[in-house]
Amino acid sequence: MLKLPLEGIRVMEITVVWAGPFACMMLGDLGAEVIRVESVQHFPSSTRGLMLKIPPSAMKPGSYYHRLYLDSEVGDRPWDRFAYFNRHARNKLSCCLDLTRPQGMGVFRRLAQVSDVFYENNAVGVMEKLGITYEALSQWNPKIIYLSNPGFGNTGRYKDYLGFGVNIEAVTGHTWLRGYNDQDHPMHNTAVYHMDAAGGAAGVFAVLTALHYRNRTGKGFYIDMAGAETAIPHFGEAVMDYVMNRRVQRTVGNRDMHGAAPCGCYRCRGGPDEWVCITITSDEEWRAFCQAIGSPAWASDERFAHVLGRLQHQGELDKLIEEWTSRHDKYEVMVILQQAGVPAGPVIGDKDAHRDPQLTSRHFFEVVNQRETGTHIYPGFLWRYSKTPMTVRRPPVCLGEHNELVFSEVLHMADDEKADLAAKQIIGGDAYLEYNR
Amino acid sequence: MAEQPLSDVKVLDLTWYIAGPWCTRLLADYGADVIKVERPGAADPARRLGPFLNDSPHPEKSGLFLHLNLNKRGITLNLKSQAGKKILKELVKDADILVESFRPGVMERLGLGYEALEKVNPKLVMTSISNFGQNGPYRDFKASELIINAMGHTMSSCGLPNREPVKRGANALQYQSGQMAAAATMGALMASRLQGIGQQVDVSIMETHAGSVDYRTQNLLGYIYTGQECPRVDPREAGVSIMPYGILPCKDGYVQWLMTTRTHWARLCQILGEDEAEMDRRFPDLYDMTRKGELEAMTANWCSTRTKWEVMQDAQASRLPATAVFTAADLVQDPHFQERQFFVEAEHRAAGKLKYTGAVFRIGGIPWEISRPAPLLGQHNAEVYGGLGYTAEDMVKLREMGVI
Numbered sequence: 109m110l111k112l113p114l115e116g117i118r119v120m121e122i123t124v125v126w127a128g129p130f131a132c133m134m135l136g137d138l139g140a141e142v143i144r145v146e147s148v149q150h151f152p153s154s155t156r157g158l159m160l161k162i163p164p165s166a167m168k169p170g171s172y173y174h175r176l177y178l179d180s181e182v183g184d185r186p187w188d189r190f191a192y193f194n195r196h197a198r199n200k201l202s203c204c205l206d207l208t209r210p211q212g213m214g215v216f217r218r219l220a221q222v223s224d225v226f227y228e229n230n231a232v233g234v235m236e237k238l239g240i241t242y243e244a245l246s247q248w249n250p251k252i253i254y255l256s257n258p259g260f261g262n263t264g265r266y267k268d269y270l271g272f273g274v275n276i277e278a279v280t281g282h283t284w285l286r287g288y289n290d291q292d293h294p295m296h297n298t299a300v301y302h303m304d305a306a307g308g309a310a311g312v313f314a315v316l317t318a319l320h321y322r323n324r325t326g327k328g329f330y331i332d333m334a335g336a337e338t339a340i341p342h343f344g345e346a347v348m349d350y351v352m353n354r355r356v357q358r359t360v361g362n363r364d365m366h367g368a369a370p371c372g373c374y375r376c377r378g379g380p381d382e383w384v385c386i387t388i389t390s391d392e393e394w395r396a397f398c399q400a401i402g403s404p405a406w407a408s409d410e411r412f413a414h415v416l417g418r419l420q421h422q423g424e425l426d427k428l429i430e431e432w433t434s435r436h437d438k439y440e441v442m443v444i445l446q447q448a449g450v451p452a453g454p455v456i457g458d459k460d461a462h463r464d465p466q467l468t469s470r471h472f473f474e475v476v477n478q479r480e481t482g483t484h485i486y487p488g489f490l491w492r493y494s495k496t497p498m499t500v501r502r503p504p505v506c507l508g509e510h511n512e513l514v515f516s517e518v519l520h521m522a523d524d525e526k527a528d529l530a531a532k533q534i535i536g537g538d539a540y541l542e543y544n545r
Numbered sequence: 546m547a548e549q550p551l552s553d554v555k556v557l558d559l560t561w562y563i564a565g566p567w568c569t570r571l572l573a574d575y576g577a578d579v580i581k582v583e584r585p586g587a588a589d590p591a592r593r594l595g596p597f598l599n600d601s602p603h604p605e606k607s608g609l610f611l612h613l614n615l616n617k618r619g620i621t622l623n624l625k626s627q628a629g630k631k632i633l634k635e636l637v638k639d640a641d642i643l644v645e646s647f648r649p650g651v652m653e654r655l656g657l658g659y660e661a662l663e664k665v666n667p668k669l670v671m672t673s674i675s676n677f678g679q680n681g682p683y684r685d686f687k688a689s690e691l692i693i694n695a696m697g698h699t700m701s702s703c704g705l706p707n708r709e710p711v712k713r714g715a716n717a718l719q720y721q722s723g724q725m726a727a728a729a730t731m732g733a734l735m736a737s738r739l740q741g742i743g744q745q746v747d748v749s750i751m752e753t754h755a756g757s758v759d760y761r762t763q764n765l766l767g768y769i770y771t772g773q774e775c776p777r778v779d780p781r782e783a784g785v786s787i788m789p790y791g792i793l794p795c796k797d798g799y800v801q802w803l804m805t806t807r808t809h810w811a812r813l814c815q816i817l818g819e820d821e822a823e824m825d826r827r828f829p830d831l832y833d834m835t836r837k838g839e840l841e842a843m844t845a846n847w848c849s850t851r852t853k854w855e856v857m858q859d860a861q862a863s864r865l866p867a868t869a870v871f872t873a874a875d876l877v878q879d880p881h882f883q884e885r886q887f888f889v890e891a892e893h894r895a896a897g898k899l900k901y902t903g904a905v906f907r908i909g910g911i912p913w914e915i916s917r918p919a920p921l922l923g924q925h926n927a928e929v930y931g932g933l934g935y936t937a938e939d940m941v942k943l944r945e946m947g948v949i
Contacts, residue, residue: 110742113735130758138732165832172785175773176763191766196758242909255906264881269857270866273759278801278870283792285714288704294799294870295792297780299702302717304759309724314906316731317575321550321908323738330909337887341567341612341902342720346873348608349596351900356872362691362712366594371691373700373709383709385700387689442686451687455710457701458768458775461755466683472752487765490756491729492678494659495744496736 110496112139117319118518119225120145121200122240124155126273126304127335128229128257129196131311135225136199137489137498138312143223143514144202145216146507148537154272156187156507160542178481185539188480188506195487197504198476203514204507204537207238212534216240218519221249225315229257229307229335232267242330252328253318257307261334273301280339285346289361303339310338364389369418373455374430376438383455384438386429386445393450394418400448401432478503508538549576550908554734557636557643558582558617559624561589563716564750565646565674566613567723568730572642573616573916574904580636580929581614581920585621585949588922589614598896604922605895611919615891615901619920620929621949624655628948633657634665635933641737642730646674649684659745669743670733674726678749688750693718697754698761706777718754725753787828787837788813792870795848799870800856802844807831812863817847893918923949 117140121132129144136142151160158173159166162182166173174180178189187193206212220226226245228235235241235256242254259276260266277283280303287296310333318329340347345365346357364371368389376382388394391414398407406428411417418425433441438454445452456464462473462485474488481504489498515521515535530536554577558569566581566589573579583589591613592604604610623629634657637643643662645652652658652673659671676693677683694700694712704711726748733746756762764775780791788804804813810831814821828836848856853869860867869875877888877900889903896918904913926949930940943949 111736111740113732113739126758133758134728138735175771175775176767178770180771189770191770192763195762195766260881261885264884266861266881269861269868270864271868272803272866274803275801275866275868278792278868279876281871281873281876282714282717283801283870284872286711288708288711295780296711297702297704297777299760299775299777300699300713301759302713302721305721305754305757306724308758309721309728310905312728313571313724313731314908316728316735317550318908320554320731320735320738324553331906332909333906334885334887337882337885337902338724338905339717340876340882340887341905342717342724343715343873344612344720344902345596345609345715347877347902348612348899350873350877352596352598352608352896353600354874355596356874357715359714362709364689364691365715368689371689373691373695373711375709381701383695385689385691385695387691389689446683446686449687451689451692453686453688453692453696455695455700456698458698458764460701461698461765462768466677466681466751467755469681470678470749470752472755481770484766484769486769487756487762490725490753491749492747493729493733493736493744494747495742496733 112496112498114138114140117141117225118223119143119227120219120223121227122235123227123229124152125229126196127307127311128227129155130304130308131315132200132227133196133198134308134312134490135315140225142200143219143510144200144505145219146202146204147206148204148508148533148539148541149206149208151540151542156193157190160540162186183480185480185506187540194478194481194504198486198500199502200505201502201510201514202505202508203511204535206534207240209534211529211532213239215515215519215529215535217248219514220245220252222518223249223252224319225253225255227255227311227315231270232258232262246328246330250328251322251326253315253322253331254328255311255315255318255331255333257311257333257335259303259335261337262332273303274298276303276336276339277301279336281343281346282339285343285357285359287359287361289359289363294359302342303335306339306342307333307335363422367415367419369415369422370425370429372422372426372429374426374433376433376441376454377435378437381457382438384433384441384452385455386450386452388418388450391415396448397445397450400444400450404432474500476500476503478506480506506538507540508536511536511538549911551575551577554578554642555640556580557633557640559643559645559647560674561646562591563613563719564723564726565644566591567720568672568674568726569617569644570613570615571724571727571905572730579617580925581617581619582622582633583619583922585623585923585944585947588621592922603895611893611896611899612901614919616916617920618917618925618929619923620926621923623948624657626946626948628943628946630656632930632933632948634662637662637665637669640666640669641734642670642672644672644674644726644730649673649675649679663743667743668737668741670730670737670746671743672726672730672733672746672748674722674748674750676749677751679747683751690716690719693750693754697751698765699754702760702764702775702777704777705779710777719750722748722750722753786831787834787840788831789841789844793841793845793848795856796850796852798853800848800853801868801870802860803866809865812865813844816859816863816865817843889915891915891918894921
C-alpha cells in the first residue's frame with residue numbers, strides 16, 4: 109500500500125494570516141499530521157477572523173465581512189465559518205493550549221518532543237516572548253526542524269519592522285512593477301499580494317529539503333526564511349537590469365515585457381466586466397489571428413505585418429481588436445483563437461472558476477463537509493502525483509476540534525491530569541473566552 | 546564548499562524559459578547536481594530574452610538566463626535523434642529527478658514519456674510543468690504571463706473598477722509556479738527515497754494559481770459561502786477606517802501605509818505631532834468615511850517633506866506599518882538585505898562579475914554560497930559525457946552528427 113510522502117511526520121504550527129497556514133496546509137496534503145496549536149485565551153490577528161466580535165454594522169450587504177462568512181452570518185462560532193481561514197484549513201488538527209502559563213508550556217514541550225517540524229510566521233519577538241525558541245525546542249528534541257518566516261527575516265535592521273503582505277509587496281519591488289502603465293500614481297487595487305503564495309511554496313520546499321537532509325544526518329535544523337526573500341527573486345528581470353545596466357524598470361501594465369504585440373486585455377460581450385486576454389508572439393500567430401477573426405481589411409495593413417510595426421501601433425491595434433472581441437463571449441474568443449494556435453484566454457472570476465471546463469474536468473474543486481458550515485465546494489490541490497494522490501482527509505479544522513485526540517492519543521495524558529488542566533483552562537476549549545464576555 | 550542539504554540529489558533539467566528553470570535553480574541552490582539540457586544550436590530560448598548586459602543581445606549575456614540558471618551544469622543534447630534519446634536514458638539511470646516543461650505529449654512523442662523512463666529508472670521522479678496540466682480540454686492551449694494572470698483567477702480582482710483589470714508585475718506568476726513545482730518535486734523525492742517508488746508530478750500552472758492561499762482562494766470560497774463575487778474596488782474609497790490604507794506620495798517617491806486599529810490611531814496622531822485628545826474631538830468617528838480625505842491630506846502633507854526612507858523610519862519607530870515603495874535599485878542597495886547577505890556576487894566567463902539574488906531561506910549552520918554561475922551553452926559536455934564513458938572522439942562524432 110503506497111503511503112503519502114509525509115506519512116508519519118508530525119508538524120506543529122503557530123501560524124497567522126496566510127503564508128504560514130498555506131505552507132502547513134500543503135504539508136498536511138502531503139500526508140503529515142499537522143497540528144495547529146491554538147489558544148482560547150488569545151485571538152491572533154488576521155487568522156480566524158479580522159475582529160473577534162463583528163458588529164452588525166460591519167456586516168452590511170456588500171461589505172468584506174458579508175462576503176466571507178457562511179451565509180453572511182457570524183453564527184455562534186464565527187471563527188469556524190470564515191472563508192479567509194477555511195480555505196487553507198483542511199488536512200489539519202487543532203488543539204488549544206494556554207502558552208502563557210508554565211503548565212501550558214509543559215504540554216507544548218511534550219508535543220514538541222514527539223513532533224518533527226515546528227512552523228511559525230509571527231512577527232519577530234512573539235515566539236521569543238513565549239520562550240518558544242529554536243534553542244529551547246532543539247534541547248527538548250534535537251531532531252526538530254524549526255522554520256521561522258517573519259516578513260523581513262530574523263536578522264537585519266528591518267527585522268522588527270511591522271508589515272503586512274501589502275507592505276512586503278512594496279519592499280520586494282513588486283508594487284513598483286505592477287499596475288496600469290498609463291497613470292503616474294501607483295495607487296491601484298493590487299489586491300493579490302505575491303509574498304503569501306511565494307512564502308507558502310518556499311516554506312514547503314524548505315521543510316522538505318530539511319527533512320531530506322535530516323534523513324542523512326539525523327539532526328534537526330533552524331530555518332530562517334524572510335517573507336520578502338521568498339518573493340524578491342521572482343523579479344529577477346528588474347534586479348538584473350539594475351545590476352547590469354543601472355536601469356530602473358517600471359510597470360508595463362498588461363503589455364508583454366519582451367515585446368510581443370499586440371498584448372492586452374479586451375472587452376467581451378455579455379456584461380460590463382467580461383474580458384479576454386490575448387498575446388501574439390510571432391508573425392505566424394499574427395497571420396493566424398487575422399484569419400481566425402475573419403480577415404478584416406485593417407488586418408492586412410502593412411504597418412501591422414511585422415513585430416516592430418505591431419509594437420509601435422499597439423494602441424491603435426488594441427481598439428481594432430476590441431471591436432471584434434466585444435462582439436463575442438470571452439470563452440468563445442479563447443476557443444476560436446486557441447484553435448488557430450493563438451494564445452488567448454478569459455479573465456476568470458470567482459463564479460467563472462467554478463464552472464471552468466479545465467478546472468472541473470481535472471476535478472480541481474473538492475466537495476467537503478465541515479461540522480460548522482456543512483457541505484461545500486472548496487479549492488483543491490496545487491499539483492498532482494500519479495502514484496500517491498493527495499486527498500482531503502480532514503475538512504477545514506474547527507477551533508480546538510482535536511483536543512481529545514491530541515492530549516489523549518498523541519500525548520497519552522492520563523485522565524486525571526487532563527481533567528485538572530482542562531478545569532484550569534490550560535488545555536482544551538473550542539471558543540475564544542473573550543467572545544462571550 | 547560546505548556540504549549542502551541536496552548534495553546527494555541528481556537532477557536532469559530539460560526546461561526552458563522561466564517556470565521550469567526557477568524550479569531547478571531552487572534545487573541547485575541547495576546543492577543538487579542539476580544538469581541543464583539544451584538543444585545544440587537553438588538552446589534555451591530564454592537566452593534570447595533581456596535584459597542584456599549593456600543592452601547588447603548575446604546568448605551568454607541575458608540577465609534573465611543568468612539569474613535563472615545559476616548553480617547548474619549545462620550540456621547540449623538533441624532529443625530528436627536516436628543517439629540523443631539513448632544518451633538521455635543513460636543519464637536518467639542515475640538521476641533522482643527529471644524536470645520538463647514541454648507541451649503535454651511532446652515527451653511521449655519523443656519516446657521519453659514517464660512510462661518509458663520509468664522502465665529505465667523505476668525510482669525516477671518526473672516533474673512535468675505545463676500551462677494547464679497533462680490532460681483536460683485546455684491541455685494543448687498556449688499561454689503567456691498575461692494569460693496565466695487571467696486564467697489563473699489572479700486578475701479579476703486586481704485593478705480599478707470601470708476599466709480593464711491589470712495583471713501582476715513582470716513574470717512573477719511563472720516564477721511562482723516554478724517555486725511550487727520545487728515543493729511538489731521534493732515531496733515526490735521523499736516518497737522515492739523512503740518507499741522506493743518513482744512517479745510523475747503533474748504541475749498545472751493554472752492550478753498553482755487557482756489554488757493559491759491569498760485573496761484568490763478566499764474569494765473562491767467566499768463565492769460558495771455567500772454567492773458574492775469579489776469586485777475590483779478603488780483603493781482610495783476602500784479601507785476599513787478613515788486612516789490611510791494605501792500608497793501616499795512623499796518627497797522622492799511613495800510609501801505604502803496600512804493602519805486599521807485604535808492603537809495605530811494613537812501612534813498616527815503622535816507622529817503627525819497632534820494632540821490625540823484634540824484629534825479625537827476633530828475626528829470623533831474613525832469610520833465616518835466622509836472625513837477620510839481630510840485625514841489623508843494631513844498625512845500626505847507630513848510625508849511630502851520627507852523622503853520615503855525617512856517616512857518608513859519615522860513611522861516604524863512609532864510602530865506603524867509603513868514601508869517605502871522600493872524600486873529594484875533601492876533593493877539591490879538596501880542595507881537590510883546587504884546585512885542579510887541576500888544579494889551575492891558571481892563571476893561569469895562572458896558576462897563578468899554580477900550580483901544575483903541569493904538564498905530564499907537559510908538552513909541553520911550551513912553557509913550559503915553560489916557554487917557556479919549559469920553555464921555557457923554545452924559548457925559541461927566533456928565532463929558529463931566523459932563521465933558516461935564517451936571518449937573525445939565519440940564526442941566529436943556526436944557533435945558532427947548534431948546529437949550534442
